[in-house]
Amino acid sequence: MSDEDLEDATTAEVRVDPPTAPGPVRGSTPATGANGNPEAGSQALRELLERTRLQRLAELREPPTGTQPDDVAKAAAAKAAKPSRSGGRAKPRTDHLGASQRIAQKVARRTVGKLVSGTTTTNTQPVPIVTALRGTPYQAPVQATEPSEDEARMILDLAADIAAMMMRAGAGTSDVEVSVIAACTACGLATVEVDLTSNTLVVHYSTSDGRLLTVMRVNRGESTHYAKLASVHKLVTDLVDGRLEFNEARNRLDAIRSQRRPFPQWFTTGAWGMMVGALVLLLGGGPVAVPLGIAMAILIFQVGKWIGRTHLPSFFITALQAAAATLIATIAGDLGLIASPQYLVAAGIVLLLPTQSLYSAVQDALTNFPLTAAGRVVGVFMTLAGIVSGIALGVVCGQAIGLSHIEVLVPKTSPHVVTAILSMFAAVVVSMSGAVAMSARRRFILPAALVGLASHITMMSLTLLHIDNVLASLLAATVTGFLSRPLALRLGAPAIVLMIPGIYTLLQGLSIFTAVYQIASDSENVSFAVGLSSLFTAILANAALAVGAVFGSYLALPLKNLKSRSSAEEKVESVRSGEPVTAVVDTVQTGGTKTQTGSAPTES
Numbered sequence: 001m002s003d004e005d006l007e008d009a010t011t012a013e014v015r016v017d018p019p020t021a022p023g024p025v026r027g028s029t030p031a032t033g034a035n036g037n038p039e040a041g042s043q044a045l046r047e048l049l050e051r052t053r054l055q056r057l058a059e060l061r062e063p064p065t066g067t068q069p070d071d072v073a074k075a076a077a078a079k080a081a082k083p084s085r086s087g088g089r090a091k092p093r094t095d096h097l098g099a100s101q102r103i104a105q106k107v108a109r110r111t112v113g114k115l116v117s118g119t120t121t122t123n124t125q126p127v128p129i130v131t132a133l134r135g136t137p138y139q140a141p142v143q144a145t146e147p148s149e150d151e152a153r154m155i156l157d158l159a160a161d162i163a164a165m166m167m168r169a170g171a172g173t174s175d176v177e178v179s180v181i182a183a184c185t186a187c188g189l190a191t192v193e194v195d196l197t198s199n200t201l202v203v204h205y206s207t208s209d210g211r212l213l214t215v216m217r218v219n220r221g222e223s224t225h226y227a228k229l230a231s232v233h234k235l236v237t238d239l240v241d242g243r244l245e246f247n248e249a250r251n252r253l254d255a256i257r258s259q260r261r262p263f264p265q266w267f268t269t270g271a272w273g274m275m276v277g278a279l280v281l282l283l284g285g286g287p288v289a290v291p292l293g294i295a296m297a298i299l300i301f302q303v304g305k306w307i308g309r310t311h312l313p314s315f316f317i318t319a320l321q322a323a324a325a326t327l328i329a330t331i332a333g334d335l336g337l338i339a340s341p342q343y344l345v346a347a348g349i350v351l352l353l354p355t356q357s358l359y360s361a362v363q364d365a366l367t368n369f370p371l372t373a374a375g376r377v378v379g380v381f382m383t384l385a386g387i388v389s390g391i392a393l394g395v396v397c398g399q400a401i402g403l404s405h406i407e408v409l410v411p412k413t414s415p416h417v418v419t420a421i422l423s424m425f426a427a428v429v430v431s432m433s434g435a436v437a438m439s440a441r442r443r444f445i446l447p448a449a450l451v452g453l454a455s456h457i458t459m460m461s462l463t464l465l466h467i468d469n470v471l472a473s474l475l476a477a478t479v480t481g482f483l484s485r486p487l488a489l490r491l492g493a494p495a496i497v498l499m500i501p502g503i504y505t506l507l508q509g510l511s512i513f514t515a516v517y518q519i520a521s522d523s524e525n526v527s528f529a530v531g532l533s534s535l536f537t538a539i540l541a542n543a544a545l546a547v548g549a550v551f552g553s554y555l556a557l558p559l560k561n562l563k564s565r566s567s568a569e570e571k572v573e574s575v576r577s578g579e580p581v582t583a584v585v586d587t588v589q590t591g592g593t594k595t596q597t598g599s600a601p602t603e604s
Contacts, residue, residue: 135557137233137489138182141240147188149207155187155246156203156215161253162232163201164217169229170438172360174367175494176201179236183249186240198375224356226440230493231256237492261439268437272351273297275433275504279347282426282456283510284419289338293347296328300348315386318352322390323397325349326513330398333406341406342517345391346510353507353542354383356500362546384539391513392520399521406517420460427456427505434501444497447487451502455480459506469511473541474548476506481552486559495553506545511538 133139147155159180166176177196180203184192195202199219206212235252238244244252261268276297277290285293300321307317325348333341361376431452435445458479462472484498491497515538518531 132181133178133185136178136182137237138178138240141182141186145188146190146208149211149213151246152189152205152207153213153215154250155184155189156192156205156213158187158246158250158253159183159192160201160203160215160217161257162236163196163203164219165253165257166229166232167199167201167217167219168222168225169232170222170224170226170356170496171229171494172496173198173364173369173372175496179232182240183236186242187246196369196372198372224438225261226435226438226444226493226497227262228256228259228439230441230444230491230497231259233494234492262441263436263439268439269298269301271433271436272301275430275437276347276351278426278429278433279350279504279509280343282423282430282505283343283346285340285343285347286338289332289340289344292328292332292338293344296325296344296348297351299328300324300351315382318383318386319390319393321352322349322387323394324390325352326391326394327398330394330403330406334404342510342513345513349387349391349509349512350504350507352383352387353509354380355503355507356496357383358542359496359500359503359546359549362543363550366547366550387512388516388535391516395517395520405521423460424453424456427452430505431501434504435498438497438500440497440501444488444491444493447491448498448501451480451483451487451498452505454483455502456505469508470537470541470544473506473508474544474551477503477545477548478552478555480506481549481554482556483552484549485553485556499549499553503545503549508538508541508545511541514538 133141162183163176163180166179171179173196177194180194180196180201181192184190184203184205189205191206193204195204201217201219203215204212205214232253235244235249235256239249263271273294277294280289280293303324304317304321307320326345329338329341329344329348332338332344338344357376357380361373361380364370364373364376428449431448432445434452435448440448455476459472459476462475467475480499480502481495484502485495488495488498512535515531515535518534519528
């Protein structure tokens with residue numbers, strides 16, 4: 001056999017017959033060697049393979065130059081201790097390959113591995129529900145073990161009651177969904193699904209044995225109660241941090257349901273009046289216009305409350321209130337009591353504006369809740385339509401009875417130090433009165449005043465710099481949202497508790513009245529198209545306030561994360577470093593009784 005034949009023999013696929021008993025094998029033909037001996041070729045191949053194997057073993061046993069036996073032993077031990085990725089199969093040598101070829105082989109192996117394992121479509125896999133808590137105050141929940149079916153049903157009832165209470169108290173859709181997910185995750189329901197619309201909540205859970213549990217709540221009305229909203233926020237925070245068990249959470253939620261408002265009704269009505277009076281002073285009204293604005297606000301508030309008992313749709317109630325405010329201001333101006341009745345009407349419009357609904361609609365639209373945002377936008381549009389219709393009705397009725405014309409276009413005057421100080425004082429009163437009127441706790445009044453003052457100073461500074469009204473509203477509201485979120489979370493409440501009172505100082509009531517008055521009154525200098533354009537600009541400026549508030553709250557996320565690391569996550573780590581976490585729900589006892597929670601609709 002020549003050298004060329006031997007080289008081909010080492011790489012060709014050669015069939016080697018195993019040693020068998022003497023005798024012919026059925027279906028096989030003896031190989032014929034070069035000399036006519038059938039066993040000659042096989043014997044030569046065996047000798048060649050054995051010689052190659054011995055030579056390879058000798059090369060592996062021979063230590064390389066400059067390597068000590070101890071180093072060889074350490075390297076061999078490390079290689080033996082390192083786990084093999086190929087399940088014990090030897091990795092082929094690639095020393096003879098170039099760098100580009102080795103990189104190409106690694107990429108090819110990685111690609112083939114993904115194709116075989118089916119991990120190339122990770123983006124289409126279902127996302128765990130706990131990922132919805134990122135960037136929220138509940139981003140590090142202490143998760144319990146999976147509860148039983150009876151316990152899971154009670155957890156769903158608790159989460160649904162929390163959501164119904166928050167929806168009725170005035171929380172945003174994203175805050176409600178996050179609270180439900182956090183409560184369920186902390187109690188062991190890590191695979192819960194939440195479906196939330198403008199007035200309906202559905203919480204769905206599938207047990208480990210495939211049984212389906214579903215709880216639904218319907219919200220048929222809203223009653224703004226920021227004190228109750230802050231209490232629910234604190235309850236969910238304690239539940240997520242592991243400081244509260246299910247029984248305690250259930251008892252606290254029942255106590256929150258019957259929680260009274262922090263201020264009596266007459267005091268809340270007076271706060272609405274003080275807010276309107278401060279707005280009159282903020283806009284530039286005189287000393288007589290301020291108490292008249294307080295009286296007018298109390299009157300139209302009581303009229304709306306009295307008409308609301310007849311179950312008349314809110315559109316007509318808002319229109320009647322706006323018409324009453326316009327007629328009162330026009331009569332006061334005609335009698336010579338006040339010089340600028342437009343400030344009085346503008347302050348009354350701010351009282352009627354759907355500030356909270358507008359903010360919630362914009363927040364839902366920006367946080368991927370399109371159905372809820374669409375429903376809220378319809379409500380906001382109908383309220384604005386009621387305000388515009390009421391102002392137009394008041395203007396037409398005033399002209400019909402012979403009242404004098406209102407000069408709505410007031411010339412701009414140069415800023416004065418005393419005027420600036422009075423306006424800042426008025427902004428503080430507006431924010432404080434708004435917090436009281438929204439039934440916030442006493443400890444939120446001063447922070448709300450701080451947020452409102454900062455927002456007003458920002459708006460005043462941008463106006464002096466001759467910034468466009470819409471852009472100035474957006475930037476000033478961004479400051480409001482940026483300050484409201486960290487302050488509210490530090491006080492144990494959602495950001496909306498401080499954000500809405502702070503926005504009241506920025507609302508564009510005067511521009512709305514000016515535009516509607518230009519449309520409704522017969523004026524040769526102003527056309528209908530100009531008035532309609534002014535109305536659109538005024539509505540756009542108010543919408544920019546909501547957009548800026550949402551944007552500012554997202555800009556404040558790093559501040560909130562610093563706060564959560566310093567307080568909440570330390571408590572979570574202390575809980576996790578202790579004894580192993582067991583099931584939070586301890587209501588169901590073996591052979592004992594079970595607490596009945598029910599699934600009836602809740603009322604605030």
